[in-house]
Amino acid sequence: MAKVSPLEIYKYLPGLNCKECGEDSCMAFASALIERSKSYEDCSPLVKDEKYKKKLEKLIELVTPPVKEVVIGTGERACTIGGEEVMYRHELTFFNPTALFIDVSDDLPADELADRVARISRFAIERVGQKLRLDGIAIRAKSGDAAKFGEAVVTAVENSDMPLMLCSFDPEQLEVGLEIAIERRPLIYAATKENVDAVAELAAKYGAPVVAHSPGDIQGLFELVAKLRSKGVEDIVLDIGTYPMDEKFGSSLENMVMLRRLAIEKGEKLAGYPIMGVPLVAWLNGNDPAKAAMQECIIASAQLLRYADLLVLHSMDMFSLLPLLTLRQNIYTDPRVPIQVDAKLYEIGKPDENSPVLLTTNFALTYYTVASDIEAGKVDCYLLVVNTEGLAVEPAMAGAKLTGSLVKEAIEESGVESKVKHRKLIIPGMAARISGEIEDLTGWEVLVGPIDSSRIPAFIEQKWKSDGQG
Amino acid sequence: MKLNLEDIIKSLVDMESIELENVELDVEELVIQAKQAMLMPILQQLQPQAAATLEAKPEQKLEALPEITFEKPIKEYRGQVEEITLGATRSEGGSRGKVLKIGGQRTLYHFEGGWINKPVVSFDVFDIPQPQFPKALREAWSEVWDSPAEWAREAVKRGADLVTIHLVSTDPKVKDTPINEAAKTVEEVLQAVDVPIVIGGSGNPEKDPALFEKVAAVAENERCLLASANLDLDHKRIVDAAVKYNHNVLSWVSLDINDQKTLNKLLLEEGLPREKLVQDPTTAALGYGLEYTYTMIERIKLNALKGEKELAFPVSCGVTNAWAAREAWMNVAEWGPREYRGPLWETVNALAVMLAGADIMMMLHPGAVQAIKTIIDSIFGDYQGVEIKYEDWLKV
Ligand code: B12
Ligand code: SF4
Numbered sequence: 005m006a007k008v009s010p011l012e013i014y015k016y017l018p019g020l021n022c023k024e025c026g027e028d029s030c031m032a033f034a035s036a037l038i039e040r041s042k043s044y045e046d047c048s049p050l051v052k053d054e055k056y057k058k059k060l061e062k063l064i065e066l067v068t069p070p071v072k073e074v075v076i077g078t079g080e081r082a083c084t085i086g087g088e089e090v091m092y093r094h095e096l097t098f099f100n101p102t103a104l105f106i107d108v109s110d111d112l113p114a115d116e117l118a119d120r121v122a123r124i125s126r127f128a129i130e131r132v133g134q135k136l137r138l139d140g141i142a143i144r145a146k147s148g149d150a151a152k153f154g155e156a157v158v159t160a161v162e163n164s165d166m167p168l169m170l171c172s173f174d175p176e177q178l179e180v181g182l183e184i185a186i187e188r189r190p191l192i193y194a195a196t197k198e199n200v201d202a203v204a205e206l207a208a209k210y211g212a213p214v215v216a217h218s219p220g221d222i223q224g225l226f227e228l229v230a231k232l233r234s235k236g237v238e239d240i241v242l243d244i245g246t247y248p249m250d251e252k253f254g255s256s257l258e259n260m261v262m263l264r265r266l267a268i269e270k271g272e273k274l275a276g277y278p279i280m281g282v283p284l285v286a287w288l289n290g291n292d293p294a295k296a297a298m299q300e301c302i303i304a305s306a307q308l309l310r311y312a313d314l315l316v317l318h319s320m321d322m323f324s325l326l327p328l329l330t331l332r333q334n335i336y337t338d339p340r341v342p343i344q345v346d347a348k349l350y351e352i353g354k355p356d357e358n359s360p361v362l363l364t365t366n367f368a369l370t371y372y373t374v375a376s377d378i379e380a381g382k383v384d385c386y387l388l389v390v391n392t393e394g395l396a397v398e399p400a401m402a403g404a405k406l407t408g409s410l411v412k413e414a415i416e417e418s419g420v421e422s423k424v425k426h427r428k429l430i431i432p433g434m435a436a437r438i439s440g441e442i443e444d445l446t447g448w449e450v451l452v453g454p455i456d457s458s459r460i461p462a463f464i465e466q467k468w469k470s471d472g473q474g
Numbered sequence: 475m476k477l478n479l480e481d482i483i484k485s486l487v488d489m490e491s492i493e494l495e496n497v498e499l500d501v502e503e504l505v506i507q508a509k510q511a512m513l514m515p516i517l518q519q520l521q522p523q524a525a526a527t528l529e530a531k532p533e534q535k536l537e538a539l540p541e542i543t544f545e546k547p548i549k550e551y552r553g554q555v556e557e558i559t560l561g562a563t564r565s566e567g568g569s570r571g572k573v574l575k576i577g578g579q580r581t582l583y584h585f586e587g588g589w590i591n592k593p594v595v596s597f598d599v600f601d602i603p604q605p606q607f608p609k610a611l612r613e614a615w616s617e618v619w620d621s622p623a624e625w626a627r628e629a630v631k632r633g634a635d636l637v638t639i640h641l642v643s644t645d646p647k648v649k650d651t652p653i654n655e656a657a658k659t660v661e662e663v664l665q666a667v668d669v670p671i672v673i674g675g676s677g678n679p680e681k682d683p684a685l686f687e688k689v690a691a692v693a694e695n696e697r698c699l700l701a702s703a704n705l706d707l708d709h710k711r712i713v714d715a716a717v718k719y720n721h722n723v724l725s726w727v728s729l730d731i732n733d734q735k736t737l738n739k740l741l742l743e744e745g746l747p748r749e750k751l752v753q754d755p756t757t758a759a760l761g762y763g764l765e766y767t768y769t770m771i772e773r774i775k776l777n778a779l780k781g782e783k784e785l786a787f788p789v790s791c792g793v794t795n796a797w798a799a800r801e802a803w804m805n806v807a808e809w810g811p812r813e814y815r816g817p818l819w820e821t822v823n824a825l826a827v828m829l830a831g832a833d834i835m836m837m838l839h840p841g842a843v844q845a846i847k848t849i850i851d852s853i854f855g856d857y858q859g860v861e862i863k864y865e866d867w868l869k870v
Contacts, residue, residue: 092776094769109870129808131761144868171868219864223544230542245864254853258585265547274542287870298818302845305822309829318870323810326801327760327822334765335826369762396763402728 008066010034016063018049018056037067040099070267071313072277073100074213074239076140076191077167083139085241085313086278091268093339101336103139103314104304104328105169107284109146110156117156118163123320125164129329132343132368136329138166142193142316143181145172154180161185169193169316175202182210191215191314194243200228204235212239215280219245220252222259226274241314242275246282246307248289248299256281257310264311278313287318297324304328309335342394343368349418350375353384360385360468361420362430362453362460363411365392365400374457381461386423390414397434408441415446430468432457548586552781555579556748557590558722558788560636560699561670567695567720571668574635576752576833577788582779584853592854593828595843596636596672596836597629598794601651601659602643608803610816614840622659623666630667632840633847638672638701639663644685645676653685657692664693672699672724672836679707690715699752699790702726705737713744724790726754729766731773735784748787752834757791759799760823767791768830775831788833796823797838817841825849 013034020030025046027033036042044063050056073087083103090096106124108117121141128137141160145153153172160168161184168190170181178192192210194217195203207214214237218225225244232240244259266275286299297319304315305328319325337343347366352375364374366389378385390410392400400406411429415421427448431439433455442450454463557578562568574594581588603619605612618624626637641656643649660673673689675682686700700716702724703709716723725741727733734755741751755770771789778786796802802819805812820842824835828846837843 092772094773146869223542226542226544247864254855258583261583262547270547282867285864285867288866294814298814301818302821305825309826321810322808323815324818326809327818330761331822337765339769
């Protein structure tokens, strides 16, 4: 849809300019549709009035992303994958971050399985104000015993509300799992050339999303997809195979690129589904655990960068998940808006009228780095955040987005002058250049702080407290 | 007590426990019993049925899959990335044992057939010891960092395709090492290794042009890469030195595609031949702006292939910047052991820029270099590994 212009979309809108959609005009609504900040359903005349039926159909066709959105799971933790419209993030943005599923195998003792499932659900780490989490649990039918597989699914359902992926090539085992977990809308793994008839029937009967599995063979994959579609199954995920770092690793990445390019640039409907990968294969060649976890992280990162929408992993080690989660956070950041925090006065710890006032920018990374350094040093203070349009201190300085007059505005609007008795402002070392300007415009005295915020606590200890302040 | 299947499933799904009044059972037992109570009917119901279907139509063949033909989505591109040669052998007046070619792509992806050269990896070597390095890097290099020549030799042993000697100590704010001494360091490194070398300045805009004039002369005809020319210094002098003594120039800007075009154009106008220009758009670390670098490289490569000649040059990346991220080096228990985390941070950073289109990755950790070289070989089909059966992942 990225290549559609607002004008093209406008043709299929009612043209009433009635503002019911919350936009000022149909033209504005057309732009909002392209940016995906609004959905076609928000134009109530279009959806309700029979006479626009033709237009509506055409519009839906125009705005439906070339990669179908597939929802796995239900409730708060339901995860949506796919829905992408562009090959490169600067062309618009990527929408649904790659879902990370962690495996459990059905031959684990029940208590271990329950424990692992609970740990997967609880897992969270904060970075730049965002909670980074895992997205689902892949239950592997390793035992080969349907009853055991069923038990594992029960344990997963009992101990977690996360989306599930039922993994077996045996339709009977899959059906046992589906009977138990269907209300959770699990992802079925997988339809293969051999079992596609039975699995397609299951997917249709239970209305669950299903993976089409055809390692290394795109043509075979398309045949599976066509078969699934002919049975009325539309929620499909593509598995083109994952290989560890051997000679096929490269080609498995390229297959992912080909699938996405076919979907987005060639309009190939059979490729228009989310893609999945299994970096867990790193554990197949008998590596020691640390090595396998590292290799898994590398494979996962490469696949994430090559359009994978869902990945199945084994390691829950933070050393290997953190780089991957960070990469995902970076790549899925909307290039149209850097991650920002509100520009206002923040209280860190329990500041009072004698506490120091520190200045920083509203780029989320900057704010959270500075705030966590101050917290770690147990400094009670006010942190005055200036709106630099989401730029870090150095780029803001370089681009003249952090200036004396902006600081003046921030001081006035934040009400800091009624919170503290003194008039001293600590600025980042990197902003030393504008200290005179700030003093002239605000009448505040400026103390130039250290270059790196990790040294703020020491700075406060030496320069603030020794001055008889605080 | 009688519960029907649906009730059990529902209660489990709702995450509520099954209430059993006046019954004493320990919890574990209850779970197991509930599980069996739930599973048995499902199994009984499903298995005979499945068996029955199979029996009823024993001869039934799978329905034929629909016929579909698939064609690789290969595109036609108008432009081509310039091919750059690094290093010169004896027959060309240099003394390198091997010569590297980078860039030259006619397509965006390898499968489209237009990739002539693989991306390469350079190890960073500094002209003075680097005690401020994070622990993992100190451990890797402290034994050799007293001697840049030793360091370079060790780097080649550990898989460097080329070596970058950073003359950081020439900066007046660091040690103000005289230019003549820096030139000696370059000569030593050239003698110690026979791979092509990159020569890095200190970044000092006053001193760098004079420094490059001198080192370019002592390394005459070795076809080094002079790193770097930027908008803040007298780049004409660097271009002149490169042309006179037969070297390449790295055109470095800070994450701005228009700046990159401007600087490249200036360097060409000043007389730098097209086949001597490499560009560096700045590598922001994973977690600290990597997405800007990633997207900028993608845009450079896409525009180059669309025919934008000012951007059609190979890209070099200072992946070592990955170590600026706290997550790469800081000892934080929650983040897991840093001896694994750090190298992984650098590897993932390298992977991202490489998949975006980088041709040279300048790196520091031997483990990260090994990992990234394995991946390069795998993508370019040169790696002989063990074969696995993908389907086996269900049974690991
Ligand atoms: C990512 C990045 C960008 C991104 C900006 C992302 C963003 N949202 O801010 C983009 C691509 C947009 C960008 C643009 C530019 N950039 Co830029 N950019 C960077 C990069 C790679 C990282 C910056 C970053 O995120 N740092 C991390 C954050 C957390 O750092 P920080 O905000 O400074 O906070 C630290 C300190 O300042 C301090 N601190 C913060 N607050 C406080 C408060 C107190 C009280 C104290 C004591 C300390 C303190 O502690 C923090 C942790 O250390 C740096 C290179 C580098 N340093 O690695 C170049 C860099 C900052 N950019 C640079 C330049 C020149 C620019 C541009 C002018 C380029 C151009 N030609 O257009 C533009 C300017 C912006 C504009 N056009 O308006 C130069 C600046 C050179 C200089 N010193 O003047 C740098 C250093 C690159 C270089 N070596 O040339 N840039
Ligand atoms: S609701 Fe529909 S018709 Fe009314 S302004 Fe919005 S787009 Fe136009």
